[in-house]
Amino acid sequence: MTGSIGPPADKDHCDLSKLEAFRGLSPSLIAELETICRPMTYPAETTLIGMEETPEYFGYVRRGILRMQRIHLDGTGQIVGLVAEGDVFGPLFEGISEVAIESVTEVSVLHFRRGPFEALMSRSVELEHFMLQKLMIDLDRTRDWMLVLLNRKVTERLAGFLVVLCIRYANVDHLVRWDDGRLEIRVPISRCDLASLLGTRVESVSRAFSALAKRGIIHPKTPYLVEVRDVRQLLEEAGGEIMGTVTGLRG
Amino acid sequence: MTGSIGPPADKDHCDLSKLEAFRGLSPSLIAELETICRPMTYPAETTLIGMEETPEYFGYVRRGILRMQRIHLDGTGQIVGLVAEGDVFGPLFEGISEVAIESVTEVSVLHFRRGPFEALMSRSVELEHFMLQKLMIDLDRTRDWMLVLLNRKVTERLAGFLVVLCIRYANVDHLVRWDDGRLEIRVPISRCDLASLLGTRVESVSRAFSALAKRGIIHPKTPYLVEVRDVRQLLEEAGGEIMGTVTGLRG
């Protein structure tokens, strides 16, 4: 066979129609998006977008974990959220980024060039509507995370983190696995980052893991792999009834 | 003079063009919005929107303070945010409300009936764009508030609350007053609500006020009126450099 038949083997081509996040968009819009889209890969611990910077692109995560981080003047950083497969990141419009976006693991992302993307958004009601819905989801998730942070005990916040992880990334990146009725969670970040995310210290996070383990709620196999032994108790620890209605929890 | 000349003295008429939040919208869109708008007043401690409910309207606050609250099954509530003059509230589209909206003080709001409002939004790109920007602001503010909650000490979270109050509501509702170089803040909620908002207990909030007062940073005149004596130290306590870039702080 000389000359293939399918689409050209353009290494920069992005097939958006296969991605869950873009499901429902019209083929023509997807085609237009694909023209301003470029796949990129970054190693772990890389700054994709600095703080107070107007990046050249708007991003979509295909694989890997990133953290949203507020950098203080003294160099220390405060993690304010994670970005995972299927999430989008980066400020819309002229806005400067309020947070830095850094890779935790190696990441594979799609870049949408800002200028063309925003131009397309002003032309396409469909895209603007799409972004509005993404924003609403983001807002809901941020509010949900706020509820986790409002827990007073570290064990409660840790439990909340694990629950949120299960709910948001149930079928993502092999983060959560239902293994014959046992729930296994891959903790995607270091204890240090987790401490920052939960608003506490590394030692307290470690003690919280130990405390939940001693109560038989979880069983940490390695620092990055946790088996949940009692989902009900975990939910209760995470704030109980609250989490029953968390965005995205169905069933 | 028999028969007035100006607009009809319709008591239900809303003059949106005078409201800061609607600045920039085209006259025709404002006119359309005015037709589906109705002014309402509620006494303090009233539930405007219950949890898990699809309200009949979308709201805009003209005067007063409301709280967003998550109600648990056991009847206790967790406050997740405040809504003040110029803010909008209520879920868009079919979404059920994730939080209850309750008045703290007597409030004067504008109702926009959901059906017509959403219909107008799908017709008017301008309105959809407007709502998208409102959502982005909301998201930024929620992230800012998250930073406040990530502070470990109650005094720091209280300082953060006061700073956020100054920044967001600088020229609203007489909440903040620059009195001859002295800054006076009206605390719009009870200690009990404040404790819930900060993720702590009433007693700790009270102690935090006392601690900041003893250090000369603030001077509580009444429980609901605080004079800030050292803005710099207050900012530092609130998280220092972080708050320097908080959304809306300019200059």
Add this chain to the structure above:
DNA sequence: CGGTATTTTGAGTATCGTCAAGGCCAGTGG
């Protein structure tokens, strides 16, 4: 297998939560 970084554990101190008591203010009724 060794070296390094990360994680966990330990001990002492600071902060917070809990329970209890007291103070302040507004509204009520004598």
Add this chain to the structure above:
DNA sequence: CCACTGGCCTTGACGATACTCAAAATACCG
């Protein structure tokens, strides 16, 4: 007008939790 009352705020005392510093144990990487 004043005492009474109830709600809210503040303060005190004590136990629980978290932070700090230090050291040990474990995991990770070549």
